[in-house]
Amino acid sequence: AQKITQTQPGMFVQEKEAVTLDCTYDTSDQSYGLFWYKQPSSGEMIFLIYQGSYDEQNATEGRYSLNFQKARKSANLVISASQLGDSAMYFCAMRDNNQGGKLIFGQGTELSVKP
């Protein structure tokens, strides 16, 4: 069975600094994809970035980048130049194509950006 592990329940970062949110995964599939979502206190789940298992380059989207280390089965999210609006819950997820495409989520990391 697929599993996502996020070991940091909460993190603090100073405004304008970079922060790394950890995510490790477990799967026996050869082809898979990893997603990161941001959930502010308002509730909406916002898709941030995607990394495919066969992608040779690490994914980047603006201030978000993914540090993908396939051999270690890790897909850490890096947020550069943190902003106050980055304060939110962050979820790492994997799509389970053997279970109807359901998203398998980690427990999440609550990020707080300090001014």
Added chain:
Amino acid sequence: DTEVTQTPKHLVMGMTNKKSLKCEQHMGHRAMYWYKQKAKKPPELMFVYSYEKLSINESVPSRFSPECPNSSLLNLHLHALQPEDSALYLCASSQDPPQGAGNQPQHFGDGTRLSIL
């Protein structure tokens, strides 16, 4: 603005009431999902619709009844709910059909915050 629209944003209901949650997307997505989320926890999948047909029911109690009238609309009918059903209910859609091996992201709505008195 999210491309998946959920109404209402907040709902308070008694245990004997009947209400419905509504979700709409106009992105031409083929799959639609209902999730339930408790505070500080990840979302839990409830139902998946693929091409307007129910493809997954994650052993959800019958007091929750999903409906997909057309490819853009997804409803969740609620009846005789319990206090433990109070949660954020999220709707999502994706381009890939759930049975496929694609990896398009699921796009979520803002959610409905449901409180059962």
